[in-house]
Amino acid sequence: MRRIGDRVWQPGDLIPAEIELAEEFGCARATVNRALQSLADSGLLDRRRKAGTRVALNPVRKATVEIPVIRKDVESRSKAYSFDLLDRKQLSPSVLLQKQYGLSKSAHLLGLWTLHRSDTMPFAYEERWINLSAVPEILEADLETLSANEWLVNNTPLSHGEFAFSARNASIAESRILNCPQGAALFVADRSTWVADQPVTAVRLAYAPGFTMNTTV
Amino acid sequence: MRRIGDRVWQPGDLIPAEIELAEEFGCARATVNRALQSLADSGLLDRRRKAGTRVALNPVRKATVEIPVIRKDVESRSKAYSFDLLDRKQLSPSVLLQKQYGLSKSAHLLGLWTLHRSDTMPFAYEERWINLSAVPEILEADLETLSANEWLVNNTPLSHGEFAFSARNASIAESRILNCPQGAALFVADRSTWVADQPVTAVRLAYAPGFTMNTTV
């Protein structure tokens, strides 16, 4: 890292092979390997077999954002968390949802509309669809006590998903729920979650004005 | 991973020690260690010396967002990139910047205001402050040809920084520059970059309406 920072090894340069570095630093090759791997993971090096290791030409900065359960997020800001389940109903997927998640039009979905609060102030408004063929057990859960968010986290620990972050002007309904002016800029997180190629849930979270998502590189 | 997914090992459960798993799977402890490390890094396990390894109770999802050079970002969407340097001037730090970055009030800053374009359409509006004591060489760079963004990436490869993402209503000036209605919800990324405890640059990027930042978990 020092040599890259001091430009002893410049972007694009080929750096010595693992064995040579191991000799220079007086350690085992496995140790050099771990160090270089770690630098490659953070985007500073490009490594290829036979071709060797080069200082990255276009260091793609990788920032890791942590997406906690909303309750934890609120509590980490030293606020009291609560939520209101505004509405829930079972329904069939819209044409859009059918296409987006490959659902049949006869699939059973559970729709939930929730307001998350921080010290009684609106914190985020959540619209959620849950695929009941994937997690039928959730119908038996008491979602007034434990939020669907947490129920799912606790009951489907292994999943992959996609996030999209964007900004959107508050609709009339959203402004009323979040207690903000109509048209206020809201930070929006869309998330879909899958377990073994089966869609489980799709969520849109609209955060009250003032929210920021932070991370370090 | 299968055992966590199938709930053989449930959230909160203590799982066997590395040596036991090594025996069970017929491999070396180092191999088990790497596997468990990797699961812990992605938030599925909590590990503590002496206390052992547990399935995470509150799996904090960690999403990695890649922050490329804006030119790459535009080009990856199959658009032609260009930018206009709208304004540049040298100035002293405002009181806010002095406090935020520990600068003396006599420090020299370079301020740059840039519009990034995607196929001639406004893509993002950038306000940037550069600490000239950290990178005086940038005064000799031709920032009309190569954006400050890229110059800095190419000339200060080792840095750490902080990101904050939020949403903001477009001001009159921003609406004119980004060619959008006043008050439109803009996705905003604030970034500060440091090299060895010295602030190098602070940027605010306001993306034109419609921008989304995507990632997977």
Place this chain on the structure above:
DNA sequence: AAGTGGTCTAGACCACACC
């Protein structure tokens, strides 16, 4: 064909946290 990184092994010692 040959050189590079990718990965594993068996063994060792250590640091830490819990008892």
Place this chain on the structure above:
DNA sequence: GTGTGGTCTAGACCACTTC
């Protein structure tokens, strides 16, 4: 004190890719 994970070593074999 003691058991756990954290880390290192020396050696080995393999996979890939460039020459």
